[in-house]
Amino acid sequence: MKGNIALCEGAIAAGCKAYFGYPITPQNEVPAHMSRRMVELGRVFLQAESELAAINMVLGACAAGVRAMTSSSSPGISLKQEGISYIAGMELPAVIVNVQRGGPGLGNIAGSQSDYFQSVKGGGHGDYRLIVLAPYSTQEMYDFAFQAFALAEKYRNPVLILSDGVIGQMMEPLEIAPSQMSATVEKNWILDGCKNRPPRMLRSLFMGDGDLEKHNLKLQKKYNTISENEVRCETYHLDDADTVLVAHGIAARVAKAAMRSSRATGKKVGLIRPITLWPFPSRAIADAATPGRRLLVVEMNHGQMVEDVRLAVNGKCPVEFYGRAGGGVVNEEELSSYL
Amino acid sequence: MKKIYGRPESLKSTPHLYCPGCGHGIIHRIVAECIDELGIREKTIAIAPVGCAVFAYDYFNFDVTEAPHGRPPAVATGIKRVLPDRIVFTYQGDGDLAAIGTAETIHAANRGENITVIFVNNANYGMTGGQMAPTTLIGQKTTTSPFGRDPKREGYPFKVCEFLSALEGVAYLERVAVSNPKNIIHAKKAIKKAFNNQIEGKGFSLVEVLSQCPVDWGMPVAEAINWVNTTFMQTFPPGVYKDK
Numbered sequence: 001m002k003g004n005i006a007l008c009e010g011a012i013a014a015g016c017k018a019y020f021g022y023p024i025t026p027q028n029e030v031p032a033h034m035s036r037r038m039v040e041l042g043r044v045f046l047q048a049e050s051e052l053a054a055i056n057m058v059l060g061a062c063a064a065g066v067r068a069m070t071s072s073s074s075p076g077i078s079l080k081q082e083g084i085s086y087i088a089g090m091e092l093p094a095v096i097v098n099v100q101r102g103g104p105g106l107g108n109i110a111g112s113q114s115d116y117f118q119s120v121k122g123g124g125h126g127d128y129r130l131i132v133l134a135p136y137s138t139q140e141m142y143d144f145a146f147q148a149f150a151l152a153e154k155y156r157n158p159v160l161i162l163s164d165g166v167i168g169q170m171m172e173p174l175e176i177a178p179s180q181m182s183a184t185v186e187k188n189w190i191l192d193g194c195k196n197r198p199p200r201m202l203r204s205l206f207m208g209d210g211d212l213e214k215h216n217l218k219l220q221k222k223y224n225t226i227s228e229n230e231v232r233c234e235t236y237h238l239d240d241a242d243t244v245l246v247a248h249g250i251a252a253r254v255a256k257a258a259m260r261s262s263r264a265t266g267k268k269v270g271l272i273r274p275i276t277l278w279p280f281p282s283r284a285i286a287d288a289a290t291p292g293r294r295l296l297v298v299e300m301n302h303g304q305m306v307e308d309v310r311l312a313v314n315g316k317c318p319v320e321f322y323g324r325a326g327g328g329v330v331n332e333e334e335l336s337s338y339l
Numbered sequence: 340m341k342k343i344y345g346r347p348e349s350l351k352s353t354p355h356l357y358c359p360g361c362g363h364g365i366i367h368r369i370v371a372e373c374i375d376e377l378g379i380r381e382k383t384i385a386i387a388p389v390g391c392a393v394f395a396y397d398y399f400n401f402d403v404t405e406a407p408h409g410r411p412p413a414v415a416t417g418i419k420r421v422l423p424d425r426i427v428f429t430y431q432g433d434g435d436l437a438a439i440g441t442a443e444t445i446h447a448a449n450r451g452e453n454i455t456v457i458f459v460n461n462a463n464y465g466m467t468g469g470q471m472a473p474t475t476l477i478g479q480k481t482t483t484s485p486f487g488r489d490p491k492r493e494g495y496p497f498k499v500c501e502f503l504s505a506l507e508g509v510a511y512l513e514r515v516a517v518s519n520p521k522n523i524i525h526a527k528k529a530i531k532k533a534f535n536n537q538i539e540g541k542g543f544s545l546v547e548v549l550s551q552c553p554v555d556w557g558m559p560v561a562e563a564i565n566w567v568n569t570t571f572m573q574t575f576p577p578g579v580y581k582d583k
Contacts, residue, residue: 017421018417018420018421020417044420044421046416046420048413048446049442049443049445049446050442052410052413052442052443053410053413053416053442053443053446054413056406056407056410056413056414056417056443057413057414057416057417057420058417059406059410059413059414059417060386060404060406060413060414060415060416060417060418060419060421061417061418061420061421062417063384063404063414063417063418064384064417064418064421064422064425065421066421068417068421082407083407083410086405086406086407090404090405191384191402191403191404191418192384192402192422192425193381193382193383193384193401193402193422193425194380194381194400194401194402195381195382196381199399199400199401199402199403200402201396201402201403201404201405202403202404202405203396203404203405204405205393205405
């Protein structure tokens with residue numbers, strides 16, 4: 001199954017009730033697949049007039065209490081940032097998918113990882129965080145789409161699945177484990193009409209003296225809880241490695257292959273794969289940064305995640321960077337010979 | 340004793356922060372009266388705009404959400420599509436609906452979304468201090484058209500009802516005013532019809548309300564009301580623009 005289709009099926013299995021999208025390559029399989037499947041299932045599919053409209057339709061559907069999703073690719077995600085900031089401020093559990101392509105501007109349609117900053121450092125205006133999941137296989141496209149909704153609802157926080165054109169287009173076997181749809185948490189904040197209860201409001205505007213500061217402190221408290229509970233990463237051969245690769249998403253796939261071939265020639269190479277890009281696995285990286293070792297960050301951009309790695313390492317060992325951008329795909333041979 | 344006049348249940352007792360002489364208070368009241376009379380308060384969800392009416396959630400006594408500037412029709416679409424048996428309406432100003440949100444307005448209308456739109460046209464951006472709006476009249480002075488709106492430089496007043504009337508998906512369009520009791524009674528009828536259309540599943544209904552903004556227009560209230568009844572209505576004639 002193609003990564004993009006697996007993503008759709010994961011979302012459907014999770015009980016996604018509404019999908020709103022807009023065409024852009026390389027995520028077109030998502031709206032195309034959803035346009036058929038969601039209608040077949042009696043759920044909502046709508047092709048919006050723009051990315052702005054699509055994200056705001058998601059805002060509306062989430063405000064009304066249902067599981068809702070949108071997907072796009074880099075330039076389209078830039079357009080959605082306004083809505084994402086509102087969604088974060090209003091604490092709505094939206095799921096957003098970015099099947100990244102090269103930038104800046106219209107860039108090209110090849111896979112890329114150049115939206116790391118945009119994804120983990122905010123993207124829109126204001127002090128907010130998205131939970132960012134980085135799949136590296138078709139299986140994880142399915143699994144993370146499935147998990148994203150429960151995670152979003154648990155924290156009343158938007159979740160971003162940060163994929164890329166390679167993973168989206170890649171075909172791989174997929175194992176669909178009999179999974180139970182996660183129970184929806186009680187939503188005592190949704191807008192569905194004030195029958196037998198006082199009216200509710202959803203907003204991100206706090207004009208009263210000190211109100212916005214209070215709201216921000218509440219958000220930060222939530223972000224701290226997420227940071228404590230939801231960090232996910234995978235590590236390989238950290239016991240003996242003298243070079244530890246750090247890579248996420250498709251770059252981690254390549255790095256893993258390069259690690260294996262290098263180890264076959266006797267080189268002691270390990271790997272840390274951040275799965276949540278926010279919250280970032282800073283502790284795992286700091287623990288791995290022992291003297292006498294080097295960390296080599298591999299990305300399909302010109303060095304974005306490497307900044308968070310350097311912050312985590314805090315000078316305890318050298319941190320190098322290896323990357324290609326603009327649609328260039330890091331390949332195993334190149335990386336192995338670099339090692 | 341029989342009570343013949345009181346606060347609608349759909350309106351909270353919170354004092355409005357609107358300027359003296361502003362039309363929003365009247366429009367809020369007639370919207371609230373319509374919702375009470377139709378018995379739909381407990382199934383109504385409103386979308387407040389960015390602009391003067393952003394605090395609508397403080398005034399309306401039913402569920403209200405905020406939306407980014409210009410996006411209420413998209414937010415309303417999201418809500419209505421997942422809760423089709425609820426009553427969903429947007430309350431938007433001219434900057435919100437006819438400038439930054441033009442695309443959302445046109446496409447929600449063209450899809451025939453079964454929602455109600457209350458469009459308050461006061462010919463300027465009130466909240467931000469009286470800048471030129473898409474509906475500012477030719478020659479009208481605002482803080483960003485200090486020499487008066489010149490169509491050669493700033494284009495022409497944007498006529499929303501006339502423009503939307505060409506779209507297949509639109510069920511009902513009417514332009515009304517709240518500049519005297521007779522107009523207010525008529526405006527209420529139009530708003531009620533726009534909600535009724537939604538109840539009956541007729542599709543997109545929009546009522547454009549010409550509203551006075553004396554403070555930002557720099558006029559005494561009486562003069563502002565007179566301006567609505569004369570100058571404003573010449574460019575934006577009241578009437579039914581579509582009734583399917």
